[in-house]
Amino acid sequence: MNKTYNFAFFDEGSKREIRRATLKAIAIPGYQVPFASREMPIGRGWGTGGLQLTLSLIGKDDVLKVIDQGSDESVNAVNIKKLVSDTTGVRTTESTADASLIQSRHRVPEVPLQRDQILILQVPLPEPLRNFEPSEQETKKLHAEREYSGAWLMLFEQIMKYGIMATDADHPVMVHDRYVMAPSPIPRFDNAKLDDSEALILLGAGREKKVYALPPYTNVSSLAFDDYAFEIESFTNHACILCGSNDLFLDELVDGESGETYFQCNDTSNCLEMVNQKQISGVK
């Protein structure tokens, strides 16, 4: 543990500021609470919002997992884990079930979250209405008035153009029947995991200086139309080449030598656990 830093990198004043914002965010599900985002020793867009949430939450007894697009081993995830463990001494893990804090970019883990866990999602663009309304003042007004016809129109135009809902990630959700919220660029496959979650989910946007939250057991529904239902990515005709799963989120990959495509779990730590379980039960 590096003693030249404060515990969890930040001074206590910085933590207090984001902690106050977080408590408000939990009390107003889906509403983006502004906070004074701090400069971080990692590049912008590397998840400073999520990292600031993690640092404001973490204590000596926590066990931390960091994943980047399903992988524990990406440079990004490794750097974040190193910064947090260097300044706190906490244990890190790749096992979702072992972690008390899970910081993630672009995925909700496949292993169902438990009530004693907190999921922290890194958010690049927190404003779901930004696509059609560039002004922050105006989007705040739209949220205040619960005026979401623009959000519906945007989805409808996509359907007219492409015949389907073309959002491949970050498909907007309605929270507690009040706020339209950007779930961060998770695949549509993960949207259902936000609804009625066992765990608290916190979302942090560093550049845009916003935190927002989904308390457990909160109603979260993906925006959809009666005649154009919300559909998730489907992999039913494919299975993971390693563990054989066909009901999880898969990446389509190309074999460098043969040029053939194959599918593999995006959540690599869960895939590895499934492979290990199979080997154990195969030995019996």
Added chain:
Amino acid sequence: MNLDVVHDIQTVYRKLVTATSRPGTLVVLEREAKTLGVQIECLSSTILLARTVLDPEVTFKVIAKEEEAVSRMINQLTYSKPVELPEADFIFILHDASEEQLKEALNHAKVGNLLNPHESAMIILEVPDVTKGDSMILSGPGIQQESIITLPNATSWLGARNEKNREFPLGIDMYFVDQQDRLIALPRTTQIKGNGGEIIWDMLQ
């Protein structure tokens, strides 16, 4: 053991996160409270909460018989500034506040506005025992179906609280602390019904 302003405050904060995200769930601050020694003017949990959330960037108001002394103490501990009720970010209502004072404090607490609903007051209310009193049924975010809790003197705060939280997302978030260093939160999203109808509160509608 003296209060460790980094690690003890972190555990207090995490318990506040648990309490806020799971309304009605009892969290215990006993370990952290013991680091403070004997408190005379207010409960240990009140001090712990003040030290977790207050600093010069936010304001507070104390409602108590010894308001001036407690305000001065909190100001010295946190450098936060005492202000009048309608401006206060945090309102501490101590055990010796009268029912009238309690109602007045809730009535004047800020609820934010539709553009900025987070610019609302957090209420910290000292009660004798967060497990005894009027039975009530909770529902809303953070609660699986429904849960039943009992809190003291509901007649003195529930009516004013419900009135303040009528127009979500506007509202106040309430934190109840007791002499055994236990805490229960009722954020603005929590719907409260009397259990068996024995709670009679001021119906304003």
